[in-house]
Each structure stands twice: as structure tokens, then as C-alpha cells.
Amino acid sequence: MRFMIIVKASKDSEAGVMPSQDLLTAMVDYHEELAKAGVLLDANGLQRSAKGWRINWTGGKKTVTDGPFAETKELIAGYTIIQVKNREEAIEWANRFPNPQMEDGEIEIRQVFELEDFGESEAIDRFRELDTALDK
Amino acid sequence: MPAGTRSRPGPPPPAREDDTLDxxxxxxxxxxxxxxxxxxxxxxxxxxxxxxxxxxxxxxxxxxxxxxxxxxxxxxxxxxxxxxxxxxxxxxxxxxxxxxxxxxxxxxxxxxxxxxxxxxxxxxxxxxQGPGDEMLGLMFVSCHPVLSTEARVALTLRLVGGLTTEEIARAFLVTETTMSQRIVRAKRSLSDAGVPFEVPLGPDRAERLNSVLEVLYLIFNEGYSATRGDDWMRPQLCQEAMRLGRMLAGLAPEDAEVHGLIALMEIQASRMPARSDAEGRPILLLDQNRARWDHLLIRRGLAALALAQSLANPPGPYVLQAAIAACHARAPTAAQTDWMHIAALYAALISLTPSPVIELNRAMAIAMAFGPAAGLELADQLAHDPALRNYHLLPSVRADLLMRLGRHEQALAEFERAASLTQNERERTMLLERAQACRAKLEREVTTLGI
The missing domain is CATH 1.10.8 (Helicase, Ruva Protein; domain 3)
Known part of the structure; x- marks a missing residue:
């Protein structure tokens, strides 16, 4: 199963301040450890929201808003995707993640959906068929 | 519950606690x-x-x-x-x-x-801080040539993969007792032969590394051949083979074939979401919905292949097989596949590891690149190869080419022959369906001719 470790943005990351050498080293060390164990699938840092934009649908109306966005803690600054055997292993790897920010930091861990995760059921079979039908 | 009180990079506190639980x-x-x-x-x-x-x-x-x-x-x-x-x-x-x-x-x-x-x-x-030699040594020992292939697979999964004996038994559809005995015997063979734990050097190293690659690819294919309804442990074997492969890449980063095998496995695994329909029937590569391929795995596979190609001179069998898989992965639609390149890669593969099965694949690629007649000519040359006598893919490929040439009667016979040779129930059904399609075409021809 796959998990995404989401790194939340901070005042610094939103201001475009590059991480310190210590922080970079800690992050590289951690990701090397993931790679050595064969569980690292993908990892990327995201540029500040000032360089991004949002598209919003409200009441059938579509609005485009340019960044930056104010609610820093809700923003994403990067992610790491790991492939592990079970949830416990994901918990253990997440626990080893260094604080990704120079000051207060936060990560959020989410499991990636796979159809197989639902197990076998009639509803899922229908979902698969729907999927196949839509693709045609 | 995740537990953790680390706040800074660098030296973290000595222990973790979680006070929120009773x-x-x-x-x-x-x-x-x-x-x-x-x-x-x-x-x-x-x-x-x-x-x-x-x-x-x-x-x-x-x-x-x-x-x-x-x-x-x-x-x-x-x-x-x-x-x-x-x-x-x-x-x-x-x-x-x-x-x-x-x-x-x-x-x-x-x-x-x-x-x-x-x-x-x-x-x-x-x-x-160690060089990882110990882990590489363990992989080499688990895949040592004194052991049977079965034993190498079991020992690798147990010692390097850390799977339990029960999990390995379930994945290979044998009882736990059987698997446990297999592992015990394998360990005894190692100690009887006095197998050293050091990583060998020189040509020995290449040969031993090759044995590890072979075992990993066997594990991968065992998982890849699993179908829906099988124990969930079987498809897990693919994940485990890929994990061990990635691990091995860190231990032997200069070896092109290691990266070649990883590329091959990642690209093949990328097709898993697309290779069977809702009823679990197989969908052929060219009929698969490419939007359902796992593009993260494709990207990883192509990157591993690029690395392998930069190290390999000339490319080995895994790099070549990965390059063939990459031709499919790169084509946005089946029609845009670079068949000439694939045919050339198969020719290179044949020169390294001669095999009538690869010849047959090359015949198929030639047919796609230069038309069914050219492919059939090659396939016909293989018709009397004793190694392919009971191999269902030979009549299956010939049938496909004959059908495209409009020779429906011969195609029908070959599809039926292929169906009688395959061990796979789902494949048999598919081949019989194609035979039926041939019969329908034949009847239509008869009607059109007014006979």
C-alpha cells in the first residue's frame, strides 16, 4: 500500500526562503534511508503559493484566483510517496521524518486509494465496470 | 497511533513517548x-x-x-x-x-x-555507516548456486524480505510445513557446503549477482501471474521483488543489469491496473487502456532504464527487455508503438540469449512493423522447433497472423490448437472466443460467395 507524507507550508516556505543546510541534510538523509530500504516511490518540494493559482467552482460558476494564499497551514509545501507492507510500517517511517521546517512544522500522512483496498464486493465490481466503460 | 516528539532536524530526543493513550x-x-x-x-x-x-x-x-x-x-x-x-x-x-x-x-x-x-x-x-556489504552478502548467500531455485526464492523472501514462513507458503500455494522444511533444508545445504558470507570479487561477483537478479525476477513473475481471487499474498510478491530490487540498486549502484531489472519490473507493474477486465479476464497489452497504466511506475521505470543504459556497454538481457517494455510504455496509443525498434531489440536479445520464444516475439514485432506476411514467414521457421512443440503461443501467434492475412480456415485450426495447449483457463476461453470469431468470418465468406 502507498502512503503520501504531505509537508505543510510555513511562513518561511511561503516567503520563498530556502531551507538551511542542516535541514536539507536531514531531509536528504531521511530520503536516502527510504531509498535504501526500497520503499521510496516519489518525493518533491513545491514552490510557494505566490507562483500558483486556484480554480474554484461555486454555484455553477468557475473562478480563477492567483496566489499567494493566506491560510499558510492549509497549504502544501511538498510530498513524499512511500510503498509499504502495512499501516504500521507507514507509521514507523513517518515517525522518522525530520521536522521539514526551520521553525514550527507539520506533516500529514494519507493513504493512497487503490481499488483492491475495498476488497471484493459487488459494488466494487460495478465500480470497475463503470471505470472500464468510461475509459472506452 | 503514531508516536513522536521530535521537533528539530539533527540529534533528536533519545526516546519517543505518547502520553495520549491509557x-x-x-x-x-x-x-x-x-x-x-x-x-x-x-x-x-x-x-x-x-x-x-x-x-x-x-x-x-x-x-x-x-x-x-x-x-x-x-x-x-x-x-x-x-x-x-x-x-x-x-x-x-x-x-x-x-x-x-x-x-x-x-x-x-x-x-x-x-x-x-x-x-x-x-x-x-x-x-x-556500514557499506551495505553485509546485506549484499546475505542476498548472495540466499541465492547461492548450491541451492535449488525453489530454495533460493524461499530463502531470499525469508532472510532478505523478512516475510514469515506462513506468508511465503501462502504466496506459493504450499502448506506452511512444506515451506518451513524447504527453508530448513536450504539453510542446512548452505552450512554443509560451508558457503562463505563475504561478497565475492571479479567474475564470480557478476555471476552471483546474476543469480540474485534471476531470483528477484522469478519472485516478481510469480506475483505477476496471480489473478483476481488469488490470495492477496501473491500479488504482494511483485511489490516485494521491486522493493528488494530497489534495495539492491543501492548496494550495487554501478551494475547496469540491476537497474535494467528494476526498470523492467516497474514498467511491467505499471500495467497491472489495466491488464484484466471487471470479470478478471486478461486484456492483451495492445488492447489495454493506457490511461489506466500507473504513470508513476512508468516514470520510475524509464528513469532506471536511462541510468542502466548510461552504465551498460553493451546492454545486457535485462536492459534490453526493459528497453522493449519502455517502447510500449512510451507509445501514447498501441498504434504508435515503435515496432521496428522493438524488432531490433529482440534481435539483440536473441544474440545474447538465443531462445525460440524470443524468436517468436521478434516474429510478432516484425509482423507489426512490416506486415503479417513477413511475421508469418519467421513464425513458420519456428514451427518445427522441438522446444516449442507444446508451447501454446506459437499456434496462437500464427493464428493471429493468418487471420490478419484473411486465411480464416487455417487461423481457426491454429486458435483451436493453441486453446488445447494452454494451461490457463482464462486464456483458453479467450482463444476459443477468437476461434469462434474465425468460424463466423468463414461462414460469412461462404454466404457472400453464395455457396
Whole structure:
């Protein structure tokens, strides 16, 4: 199963301040450890929201808003995707993640959906068929 | 519950705690954490101890002792910051105690030749800084040529993969007793043959590495051949083979074939979401919905292939197979596949590893590149190859080409022959459906001709 470790943005990351050498080293060390164990699938840092934009649908109306966005803690600054055997292993790897920010930091861990995760059921079979039908 | 109180990069606090849980729940969570950590670190512990004790059996025994020590002390102290190092140090202490006792009992330690090593042994080692040679050594030992292929696969999954005997048994559809005996016998063969734990050098190394690659690809294919309804452990084998492959890439980064095998596995695995329909029937590569391919795995596969090609001169069999898989992965639609390139890659592969099965694949690629007649000419040359006598894909390929040439009567016979040869129930159904389609075309021809 796959998990995404989401790194939340901070005042610094939103201001475009590059991480310190210590922080970079800690992050590289951690990701090397993931790679050595064969569980690292993908990892990327995201540029500040000032360089991004949002598209919003409200009441059938579509609005485009340019960044930056104010609610820093809700923003994403990067992610790491790991492939592990079970949830416990994901918990253990997440626990080893260094604080990704120079000051207060936060990560959020989410499991990636796979159809197989639902197990076998009639509803899922229908979902698969729907999927196949839509693709045609 | 995730537990963690680390706040800064750099030296973290010595232990983790979680005060939000009440005691029994906390202790259950701690036990689960310890068992998880142990499972994650088991291979490294066994690798380090096998090198030290020259015995897989002893290594496993001391690893188990380290787990017991952790279960005793971590609930009090919390999980140490470098749990792997802690476990290895603890297992080594047990090993040293064991040998000291043996020395006092029989004075045989000198005979084992590790007396000096034992005395020089520091109490605390930092395995994180090690060159990874121990793990590579464990992989080489698990895939040693004195073992049967079956035994290599089982031992690799048990020692390097850290799967339980029960899990391996389920994945290979045998009883736990059978698998357990297979592993015991394999370990005995290793000790009987006195297999050394050092990583060999020179041409030996290449040969031994090749054996590891072969075992990993076998494990992958065992999982890849699993179908829906099979035990969930079977498809897990693909994940495990890929994980071990990625691990191996870190241990032997200069070897092109390691990256070639990873590329091959990642690209093949990328097709898993698309290769069967809602009823679990197989969908042929060219009919698959490419939007459902896992593009993260494709990207990883193509990157591994680029790395392999930059190291390989000339490319080996895994790099070539990965390059063929990459031709499919790069084509946005089946019609845009670069068949000429694929045909050339098959020709290169044949020159390295001559095989009528690869010849047949090349015939198919030639047919796609230059038309069915050219492909059929090649396939017909293989018709009398004894190695393909009972191989269902030969009539299946011939049938396909004959059908495209409008020779429906011959195609029908070949589809039926292919159906009678295949061992796979779902494939048989598909071949019989195609035979039926031929029959329908034949009847239509008859009607049109007014006979």
C-alpha cells in the first residue's frame, strides 16, 4: 500500500526562503534511508503559493484566483510517496521524518486509494465496470 | 497511533513517548511498534550477525533474542532513536556471550577463527555507516548456486524480505510445513557446503549477482501471474521483488543489469491496473487502456532504464527487455508503438540469449512493423522447433497472423490448437472466443460467395 507524507507550508516556505543546510541534510538523509530500504516511490518540494493559482467552482460558476494564499497551514509545501507492507510500517517511517521546517512544522500522512483496498464486493465490481466503460 | 516528539532536524530526543493513550492500550501500541520495527530491521540484523557468526541459523536466533530484549526494555525506555543499531548491538552482545560460553566450555573458539575478531569487537557499532556489504552478502548467500531455485526464492523472501514462513507458503500455494522444511533444508545445504558470507570479487561477483537478479525476477513473475481471487499474498510478491530490487540498486549502484531489472519490473507493474477486465479476464497489452497504466511506475521505470543504459556497454538481457517494455510504455496509443525498434531489440536479445520464444516475439514485432506476411514467414521457421512443440503461443501467434492475412480456415485450426495447449483457463476461453470469431468470418465468406 502507498502512503503520501504531505509537508505543510510555513511562513518561511511561503516567503520563498530556502531551507538551511542542516535541514536539507536531514531531509536528504531521511530520503536516502527510504531509498535504501526500497520503499521510496516519489518525493518533491513545491514552490510557494505566490507562483500558483486556484480554480474554484461555486454555484455553477468557475473562478480563477492567483496566489499567494493566506491560510499558510492549509497549504502544501511538498510530498513524499512511500510503498509499504502495512499501516504500521507507514507509521514507523513517518515517525522518522525530520521536522521539514526551520521553525514550527507539520506533516500529514494519507493513504493512497487503490481499488483492491475495498476488497471484493459487488459494488466494487460495478465500480470497475463503470471505470472500464468510461475509459472506452 | 503514531508516536513522536521530535521537533528539530539533527540529534533528536533519545526516546519517543505518547502520553495520549491509557496504559494497556499504550502497551499494546508499543508492542505493535516494536514488532513493526523489528520486521523492518530484521534483514539488516540477520545480515550483520550472519557475517559475524558465519551461520544463518545462529544469526536468526540472535536476532530473535534482540527482539525479546527490545520487548523487555522499550516499553520502559521508549523506542530508541536508531532502533536498527540498537537491535544489532543487542544481537551482537548475545552472540559474544554465546561464543564466550562456548569458549569456556570447549576452548573451540580459536578453531572457529573468530577469537581475535571477538576480542576486538566494539560493544557499540554504527551499522548505519556500514557499506551495505553485509546485506549484499546475505542476498548472495540466499541465492547461492548450491541451492535449488525453489530454495533460493524461499530463502531470499525469508532472510532478505523478512516475510514469515506462513506468508511465503501462502504466496506459493504450499502448506506452511512444506515451506518451513524447504527453508530448513536450504539453510542446512548452505552450512554443509560451508558457503562463505563475504561478497565475492571479479567474475564470480557478476555471476552471483546474476543469480540474485534471476531470483528477484522469478519472485516478481510469480506475483505477476496471480489473478483476481488469488490470495492477496501473491500479488504482494511483485511489490516485494521491486522493493528488494530497489534495495539492491543501492548496494550495487554501478551494475547496469540491476537497474535494467528494476526498470523492467516497474514498467511491467505499471500495467497491472489495466491488464484484466471487471470479470478478471486478461486484456492483451495492445488492447489495454493506457490511461489506466500507473504513470508513476512508468516514470520510475524509464528513469532506471536511462541510468542502466548510461552504465551498460553493451546492454545486457535485462536492459534490453526493459528497453522493449519502455517502447510500449512510451507509445501514447498501441498504434504508435515503435515496432521496428522493438524488432531490433529482440534481435539483440536473441544474440545474447538465443531462445525460440524470443524468436517468436521478434516474429510478432516484425509482423507489426512490416506486415503479417513477413511475421508469418519467421513464425513458420519456428514451427518445427522441438522446444516449442507444446508451447501454446506459437499456434496462437500464427493464428493471429493468418487471420490478419484473411486465411480464416487455417487461423481457426491454429486458435483451436493453441486453446488445447494452454494451461490457463482464462486464456483458453479467450482463444476459443477468437476461434469462434474465425468460424463466423468463414461462414460469412461462404454466404457472400453464395455457396
Amino acid at each position: 496504559s494497556p492500550a499504550k502497551s499494546r501500541a508499543t508492542h505493535r511498534t516494536i514488532e513493526t520495527v523489528f520486521r523492518m530491521e530484521r534483514a539488516r540484523i540477520v545480515a550483520a550477525l550472519a557475517r559475524f557468526t558465519r551461520s544463518v541459523d545462529l544469526a536468526e536466533e540472535f536476532a530473535q533474542d534482540a527482539l525479546i530484549a527490545a520487548l523487555r526494555s522499550w516499553p520502559e525506555t521508549g523506542v530508541p532513536d536508531k532502533p536498527g543499531a540498537w537491535l544489532i548491538a543487542s544481537a551482537r552482545r548475545r552472540a559474544i556471550d554465546h561464543f564466550r560460553r562456548a569458549k569456556m566450555a570447549g576452548g573451540k573458539l580459536a578453531l572457529l577463527g573468530i577469537d581475535a575478531e571477538l576480542e576486538a569487537m566494539p560493544e557499540h557499532v554504527e551499522p548505519d
